[in-house]
Amino acid sequence: MHTQKTIETLHSPINQHGEGPIWHIGRQSVFWVDILSDQILEYNWNQKQVFTYPNAKMVSAIFEIEGQNDFLLATIQGGLAEYDLNKKSCIVFNDLNIDWKETRCNDGAVDPDGNIWFSTTHIDHEEGAGDLFYLKPNGEIIKILEKLSISNGPCWTPIANNMYHTDSGSRIIKEYNLYNNEWRATSRQIQISENLGFPDGMAMDLNGVLWVAIWGGFAVVGYDTDTGKMVAKIDLPVPHVSSCAFVGPNLDTLFITSSRKGLTDTELEKYPDSGKVFMVQMDSKGMEMKAFNKKF
Numbered sequence: 001m002h003t004q005k006t007i008e009t010l011h012s013p014i015n016q017h018g019e020g021p022i023w024h025i026g027r028q029s030v031f032w033v034d035i036l037s038d039q040i041l042e043y044n045w046n047q048k049q050v051f052t053y054p055n056a057k058m059v060s061a062i063f064e065i066e067g068q069n070d071f072l073l074a075t076i077q078g079g080l081a082e083y084d085l086n087k088k089s090c091i092v093f094n095d096l097n098i099d100w101k102e103t104r105c106n107d108g109a110v111d112p113d114g115n116i117w118f119s120t121t122h123i124d125h126e127e128g129a130g131d132l133f134y135l136k137p138n139g140e141i142i143k144i145l146e147k148l149s150i151s152n153g154p155c156w157t158p159i160a161n162n163m164y165h166t167d168s169g170s171r172i173i174k175e176y177n178l179y180n181n182e183w184r185a186t187s188r189q190i191q192i193s194e195n196l197g198f199p200d201g202m203a204m205d206l207n208g209v210l211w212v213a214i215w216g217g218f219a220v221v222g223y224d225t226d227t228g229k230m231v232a233k234i235d236l237p238v239p240h241v242s243s244c245a246f247v248g249p250n251l252d253t254l255f256i257t258s259s260r261k262g263l264t265d266t267e268l269e270k271y272p273d274s275g276k277v278f279m280v281q282m283d284s285k286g287m288e289m290k291a292f293n294k295k296f
Helices: 264-269
Strands: 007-009 018-024 029-034 039-044 048-053 061-064 073-075 079-084 087-096 104-109 116-122 130-135 143-149 151-156 163-167 170-178 182-191 198-204 209-215 219-224 231-233 243-245 254-256 278-281
Touching: 018 061, 018 104, 018 198, 029 061, 029 243, 029 254, 061 104, 073 087, 073 104, 087 163, 104 151, 116 151, 130 151, 130 219, 163 198, 209 254, 219 243
Parallel strands: 018 243, 151 198, 198 243
Antiparallel strands: 007 278, 018 029, 018 254, 029 039, 039 048, 061 073, 073 079, 079 087, 104 116, 116 130, 130 143, 151 163, 163 170, 170 182, 198 209, 209 219, 209 243, 219 231, 243 254, 254 278
16 A cells, blocks of 8 residues: 655635646646636646636536647537637537537546547436547547446556546446447456545556545545555545546646535535645656547
């Protein structure tokens, strides 16, 4: 079991529902979102400054676009969009033919082949009301999993490119591999114990350890993907730990978001750091998330 790390609290706006951190190679920045405040945030690594970008309706995931440092691809309540960082404006380019009144997007990631994976969920996380898709560089969209409630992940292993994904309410993180052009669940699973919390956003390191933010669990937990066993735990001063990503020029800092969603005034008084973001220097390096090579 790894020893407890030193935790740095970033001086930035308190998020209502922080999520979706990524390392943006082109800008040498960490980006993340505050879903309930309709905004994107950026921490410039060299300047040590935080910038905010409003007007992205319930934005849940953001992605670097190759060769376009002034734009992000974003998943929002409304579909897939491009966000202009200079104009601070968002334009939807694909609404997925969905009625968005009670639906928003959720977590996402870029796979080793450069496809964007993204998910949808009911605003109140109604059971089975969401799906998991991927977007190819040519603009084609393919549905991978359906009738999900709260899709989180996915992540890929360093060598075999197996995928890890969770429907959070199940407390099970499933492993998938590609067989005859179809993603199928294998027999390997990571079970999150009921007394720990619920798996939320996650990040993979180069040693094959899957780092999982635990909603309701005051921690990020590391699981060995070979054995499915917990090998590390980073304790945090907030109950709702929402996501994590390896960031920095060496991808050796774990950037962790948290949320105030659903907490009572009494709980917020007890856990005043809820909604803040944290940085932890790690012994391992994370896998690089590719920029999306947009061709449409």
